[in-house]
Amino acid sequence: MTRKRGNKKKRPRIGIYCEGESEAQYFTMLSQKYNARNVHSQKINIKSMGESGKKLITESKLKGKANNESNLYVVFDRDEKSVEDIQQCRKLAKRYGITILFSSISFEIWVLMHFEPVMHSYTRKQLVNKLSTKKYFNQDYSKFKGSSYRPYLYDKIQQAEENAKKLENIHNNMDINDPFTNIHQHLKEIFNVDIL
Template sequence: MGRIRNKTKSNPIIGILCEGKSEKQYFTMLKQKYRLANIKVKIVAADLSGKSLVEKAVKFGKYNHLDKTYVVFDRDEHSKDELRKCAKLARKNDITIMFSSIDFEIWILMHFESVTRSYTRKELVQKLSRSAYFNQDYSRFKGNSYREYIFDKVQDAVDHANKLYRKKSDWINDDPFTNIQIYLPEIFKRDNF
């Protein structure tokens, strides 16, 4: 008589492709926090168009046999038309876009407070540099570990982002905007952070 194999389903292999070091550090922190080896976090390349990021994600997902792929980027200089093309390409290839406007740092700021107004990149850096936040020049900090600053504040960010999303849910036109909180539960298999 042959052996009976254990039919437990393993966790799906998830890829999170990022535009920069800040995003990679953030999602690596969450991967470690929740001890999930099935998540691959990689920087694709900075300064690419949204469409190019999605194209790279498609190739990366196929090459690495990923079950689900996410692309994380922000507004940069992307035109509305380019964002629409990016969304169409992503849908066609089952890629999920996690987007922040104007910058990923709007999501980081939400770990500390609600966001109700638009910020420039410079304003975000100045604000996050203050003693109540990172207490250092945030522009030099970017790309370093977030662990000691926001490790236990992820649920605050989710709550703040959900509050904003009820008022601003159009990723192409709204600023401020983020949809990161929507996808965290499916990536990390939890409802509370």
């Protein structure tokens, strides 16, 4: 008598394409955290592209197709993009079936949410200065960027999600709101978890 194999649903291959090294390091940490406890871990490809906006979306579509990835995510921030630029990015991503993980003014808004709620805007310089203090990274954050977030954020993902939900109640428009992030909305689907 032969044994029948279970008909487990095959998990999709996921591509996460990031604007910079900080974002890639962050998602690598999450992949290690959630796939370590998930017996049926999936293939997640995380890559820093050094691109932003429409160029990142277009390049990610090509890479995702080449890597046979069915679920694609791009991670970038506002930089100097206008409202029109953001709207064009959203249209292009929708056409390609890509999900945008976006932060305004920068990814560091999301990083700060691992420590506290964020309800007002910061400049990039203000965020770097704040994150450099003893309460957060206790080092020059501008030099830290691109290093592993594991010692600082690994056990604070749920707190970041809660803080992001508070912000979402008042700032939920990617095109115009600052501060803004939607990263928390997609982490559970990416990593196939119920609780962060």
